[in-house]
Amino acid sequence: MTFSSSGRRAAVIGSGFGGLAAAIRLQAAGVPTTIFEKRERIGGRAYQFVERGYVFDMGPSLITAPQVINSVFQAAGKELSDYLDLVPLDPFYRVHFHDGTSLEYVGDPERMKSQMEAFNPRDAERLDDFLAAIKPIYQAVITDRLGSRPFDTIKSMIGFAPKVLALRAYEPVTRFVRRYFEDWRHRFLYSFHPLFLGGNPFEAPSIYLMIPYLEREGGVWFTRGGMYSVVEAMGRLFQELGGEIRTESEVERVTERGGRVTGVETLGEFHPADIVVSNADVAHTYSHLLADSDRRRWTDRRLRGVEQSMSCFLLYLGVRRRYPQLAHHTLILTERYEGLVKDIFRRKVLTEDFSMYLHAPTRTDESMAPPGCESLYVLVPVPNLASGTDWSEAGPVLKERVLDVLEEWGLEDLRSSLDVLRMFTPEDFHHELNATLGNAFGVEPRLTQTAWFRPHNRSEELQGLYLVGAGTHPGAGVPGVILSAEATYGCIAADHGLDPQPDIDEPGRVAIADIAAS
Numbered sequence: 001m002t003f004s005s006s007g008r009r010a011a012v013i014g015s016g017f018g019g020l021a022a023a024i025r026l027q028a029a030g031v032p033t034t035i036f037e038k039r040e041r042i043g044g045r046a047y048q049f050v051e052r053g054y055v056f057d058m059g060p061s062l063i064t065a066p067q068v069i070n071s072v073f074q075a076a077g078k079e080l081s082d083y084l085d086l087v088p089l090d091p092f093y094r095v096h097f098h099d100g101t102s103l104e105y106v107g108d109p110e111r112m113k114s115q116m117e118a119f120n121p122r123d124a125e126r127l128d129d130f131l132a133a134i135k136p137i138y139q140a141v142i143t144d145r146l147g148s149r150p151f152d153t154i155k156s157m158i159g160f161a162p163k164v165l166a167l168r169a170y171e172p173v174t175r176f177v178r179r180y181f182e183d184w185r186h187r188f189l190y191s192f193h194p195l196f197l198g199g200n201p202f203e204a205p206s207i208y209l210m211i212p213y214l215e216r217e218g219g220v221w222f223t224r225g226g227m228y229s230v231v232e233a234m235g236r237l238f239q240e241l242g243g244e245i246r247t248e249s250e251v252e253r254v255t256e257r258g259g260r261v262t263g264v265e266t267l268g269e270f271h272p273a274d275i276v277v278s279n280a281d282v283a284h285t286y287s288h289l290l291a292d293s294d295r296r297r298w299t300d301r302r303l304r305g306v307e308q309s310m311s312c313f314l315l316y317l318g319v320r321r322r323y324p325q326l327a328h329h330t331l332i333l334t335e336r337y338e339g340l341v342k343d344i345f346r347r348k349v350l351t352e353d354f355s356m357y358l359h360a361p362t363r364t365d366e367s368m369a370p371p372g373c374e375s376l377y378v379l380v381p382v383p384n385l386a387s388g389t390d391w392s393e394a395g396p397v398l399k400e401r402v403l404d405v406l407e408e409w410g411l412e413d414l415r416s417s418l419d420v421l422r423m424f425t426p427e428d429f430h431h432e433l434n435a436t437l438g439n440a441f442g443v444e445p446r447l448t449q450t451a452w453f454r455p456h457n458r459s460e461e462l463q464g465l466y467l468v469g470a471g472t473h474p475g476a477g478v479p480g481v482i483l484s485a486e487a488t489y490g491c492i493a494a495d496h497g498l499d500p501q502p503d504i505d506e507p508g509r510v511a512i513a514d515i516a517a518s
């Protein structure tokens with residue numbers, strides 16, 4: 001094992017997008033870095049499997065804010081376009097409501113207005129006002145970098161609070177949206193985005209309204225070969241920089257001496273490191289990888305009080321035919337919105353009715369399935385394992401229900417055309433990814449778990465221990481976890497005297513000085 005000339009060496013636990021981005025930044029800064037990944041391949045929730053010629057991205061499917069992904073490549077002196085071609089999607093997604101009406105969600109406000117006029121002309125008139133109201137939220141998170149700075153001091157929070165108050169970004173998303181739109185379809189369309197990050201639109205603060213603006217500004221994209229191409233490109237970049245990836249290497253312990261990390265242990269093997277970045281689930285990191293005696297703040301009691309995000313039930317379907325009525329991204333909604341969300345998040349019960357998101361990547365990239373076939377994935381939001389659901393029983397039942405509903409909805413002969421059928425349940429999130437309570441999106445994004453109130457990028461428990469990914473600031477989503485790597489790198493750079501690195505489109509502005517001063 002080599003050490004850098006300054007003697008520093010880093011270990012990154014987990015290879016989700018956040019772990020990969022942090023590892024690239026560290027390696028690019030001259031710190032020899034090893035990624036330790038539990039599973040056979042890198043990617044975390046963005047895993048991919050191929051069966052009988054059908055290619056399935058298992059998690060993220062929408063690429064938004066490509067400039068955020070590019071910032072990691074720029075940190076290493078490269079460009080994303082050196083590795084990948086991105087394809088813009090139009091529409092971003094198609095939304096089918098329970099009453100048979102539908103909307104094509106696009107970035108162009110004029111095209112949105114012309115569709116909205118059919119349901120409520122006043123709403124169409126107010127779209128510009130709504131976009132003007134959420135623009136400063138987007139600017140605060142992206143342009144002013146609230147999303148890529150660590151919130152690990154009270155001082156950082158004091159700077160954040162006035163902005164949040166001025167923008168009313170503390171209000172629940174649905175309340176903010178109700179002020180602009182009357183029609184229930186429009187209220188859904190502009191408020192549901194927190195669900196993409198495991199948040200409850202009726203409780204998540206309006207800071208998450210930066211997402212519709214981010215989609216409008218930056219578009220929704222796909223890349224040939226699927227989301228996993230982005231994972232592979234980041235893995236390749238990391239290895240080109242000299243980084244080491246060890247798969248099937250579950251970390252069992254973060255070791256320490258005198259309150260400072262000394263390395264990690266995998267299956268009893270010790271790997272020295274003086275910087276350890278955990279991309280694993282936050283509660284798993286603190287409760288399983290640190291000794292009880294190393295924890296003052298993140299005790300088991302405190303971790304039990306952290307609200308974990310909802311989970312997902314996923315079906316991967318390889319189908320010997322095409323369904324042209326599906327867009328690349330399609331939402332098929334049941335009648336209930338607030339009640340269903342409450343059942344998932346608060347009552348934590350699995351209900352008879354459900355809404356679905358469908359991914360049909362062959363719409364854009366023929367190579368994702370054999371000729372004339374579809375590789376579909378169906379995502380149903382469900383409660384996390386706090387529901388007590390036995391998924392060995394509930395999974396097969398829900399699978400049949402989903403297939404029934406899809407056939408009734410219009411996917412004819414779906415069952416009889418299946419070549420591939422795989423399920424992924426909250427139990428799989430728990431066992432495969434060490435996700436506490438089988439959460440799909442880490443710590444739930446709610447006001448009391450946002451910014452300073454979220455687990456910090458710089459751990460309070462051990463010197464040299466940092467967190468990155470969906471459980472820390474700013475939160476889930478591919479752009480979110482890549483921004484978290486920027487925030488985490490800023491902490492490490494301040495603590496270990498590393499060089500500044502490019503952040504989004506602005507070289508040399510990772511918030512190092514701010515941290516050092518705080």
Ligand SMILES: Cc1cc2nc3c(=O)[nH]c(=O)nc-3n(C[C@H](O)[C@H](O)[C@H](O)COP(=O)(O)OP(=O)(O)OC[C@H]3O[C@@H](n4cnc5c(N)ncnc54)[C@H](O)[C@@H]3O)c2cc1C
Nearest residue numbers: 014016018038044045059060061062251280469470477478
């Ligand atoms: C079904 C689904 C659909 C989504 N769709 C989108 C989308 O369209 N667009 C979008 O932007 N976002 C989407 N998201 C959210 C996004 O995918 C995630 O927020 C993001 O990928 C999580 O990245 P992460 O850095 O937190 O790491 P994760 O992906 O959570 O990876 C963590 C890694 O750590 C590993 N690990 C855990 N414990 C250990 C250990 N002890 N030792 C070694 N390794 C360990 C795990 O195996 C895993 O590989 C989706 C999420 C899901 C679940």
